[in-house]
Amino acid sequence: MKNLSRIILSSYLILTADILSAADTIVSNSPTKTEPFIFTRFDNEQMKPLPDKLVFDSKKVALGQRLFNEKKLSHDNTISCASCHDFNRGGTDRLATSVGINGAKGEFNSPTVFNSGFNFVQFWDGRAASLEEQAAGPVHNPVEMGSNWDEVVTKLRNTEYVDLFSKLYEDDITPENIVDAIAIFERTLITPSRFDQYLRGEETLSEQEKGGFQRFKEYGCSSCHQGINIGGNMFQKLGGVKNYFANQKSSIADLGRFNVTGREEDRHVFKVPGLRNVAVTPPYFHNGSIKTLEEAVKIMGEAQLGRELSVQDIKLITSFLQSLTGQWQGQTLQ
Numbered sequence: 001m002k003n004l005s006r007i008i009l010s011s012y013l014i015l016t017a018d019i020l021s022a023a024d025t026i027v028s029n030s031p032t033k034t035e036p037f038i039f040t041r042f043d044n045e046q047m048k049p050l051p052d053k054l055v056f057d058s059k060k061v062a063l064g065q066r067l068f069n070e071k072k073l074s075h076d077n078t079i080s081c082a083s084c085h086d087f088n089r090g091g092t093d094r095l096a097t098s099v100g101i102n103g104a105k106g107e108f109n110s111p112t113v114f115n116s117g118f119n120f121v122q123f124w125d126g127r128a129a130s131l132e133e134q135a136a137g138p139v140h141n142p143v144e145m146g147s148n149w150d151e152v153v154t155k156l157r158n159t160e161y162v163d164l165f166s167k168l169y170e171d172d173i174t175p176e177n178i179v180d181a182i183a184i185f186e187r188t189l190i191t192p193s194r195f196d197q198y199l200r201g202e203e204t205l206s207e208q209e210k211g212g213f214q215r216f217k218e219y220g221c222s223s224c225h226q227g228i229n230i231g232g233n234m235f236q237k238l239g240g241v242k243n244y245f246a247n248q249k250s251s252i253a254d255l256g257r258f259n260v261t262g263r264e265e266d267r268h269v270f271k272v273p274g275l276r277n278v279a280v281t282p283p284y285f286h287n288g289s290i291k292t293l294e295e296a297v298k299i300m301g302e303a304q305l306g307r308e309l310s311v312q313d314i315k316l317i318t319s320f321l322q323s324l325t326g327q328w329q330g331q332t333l334q
């Protein structure tokens with residue numbers, strides 16, 4: 001079965017429904033290997049269903065999950081990754097901008113960790129190339145966990161983690177092994193939804209949701225929000241058509257990718273966010289300034305497409321976006 005899956009996946013075949021089940025499992029520890037994928041309903045569109053399951057080393061996943069919830073990763077032992085990426089809040093903190101140790105307020109809205117393994121780069125401005133690289137960020141960030149690897153490794157050394165790590169890694173507790181386990185756990189955080197079933201040919205969407213999807217494609221939302229994560233595969237300017245920042249004071253965070261490259265053309269450019277589970281991850285945008293999904297959709301129409309969406313359009317597109325709320329471990333995200 002495993003070999004069959006590999007053969008099918010590596011040859012990029014467009015599969016018919018009856019052999020889909022064989023390809024539902026992808027065996028990989030590498031994010032790049034999750035790329036080849038299956039199209040049925042929308043061969044010509046750049047929407048791809050999630051695999052139902054990804055198989056990883058379960059012991060590393062368990063260790064990664066534990067580390068994700070480990071407050072010792074923060075300087076004062078008060079905050080874990082899960083504090084800001086709460087699985088009961090769609091993998092976010094539902095705050096406009098996150099709050100770190102000692103109540104320190106950050107400048108960015110916390111994106112969901114669900115399906116983050118499918119993003120081509122991490123962070124709103126794309127400054128981390130991988131989940132491994134990303135995980136070092138919050139540990140060192142003074143307005144997040146405010147710690148450093150020496151401190152973290154020292155704290156973990158006095159605990160049962162020594163045993164857990166040495167069973168899995170030759171050099172036991174090192175920063176590289178900590179981020180390896182966390183990243184492997186994060187890659188298991190995938191949330192198949194009714195939309196994925198629809199892409200595979202099942203009639204799982206209502207007329208209203210289908211109408212929203214139709215508009216999402218026709219109006220051009222899907223020229224940016226596309227691929228397996230319905231986003232997360234390119235950089236684009238916020239306000240590409242209409243200057244979004246014209247009538248407001250912009251902050252350093254608003255400069256987006258410019259902060260990474262220093263190039264004028266990267267001003268206000270952000271990674272296009274994936275829209276999976278977007279209905280359960282308010283507030284919206286890089287600075288969490290937009291409270292509702294309807295408002296985010298309306299602004300997108302104006303700022304990105306130069307289109308004033310009708311109330312009906314906004315309603316339909318929003319209901320389509322709600323169909324992207326998926327399941328993790330058998331539970332629909334709330």
Ligand code: HEC
Nearest residue numbers: 080081084098099100108109110111116122123124138144
């Ligand atoms: C204090 C809150 C906070 C903590 C603690 C925290 N994060 Fe985050 N996380 C954020 C914010 C805010 C961002 C967005 C920052 C940015 O883009 O500059 C983010 C971004 C991310 C991203 C990128 C997602 C994307 O779509 O770009 C991942 C993955 C992630 N965090 C995982 C983790 C892991 C793993 C840990 C623990 C080691 C962690 N976070 C700890 C708030 C937090």
Ligand code: HEC
Nearest residue numbers: 220221224236238270272273284285286296297300301304
């Ligand atoms: C030209 C590219 C582009 C187009 C077209 C586009 N978007 Fe976006 N979208 C973005 C970018 C970039 C962001 C991030 C903006 C920010 O965070 O500051 C974004 C953010 C969003 C968000 C907020 C997500 C979050 O987690 O905060 C939603 C919802 C959204 N878009 C929906 C849509 C819809 C619906 C359409 C069509 C009406 C659309 N977008 C068209 C690039 C685009």
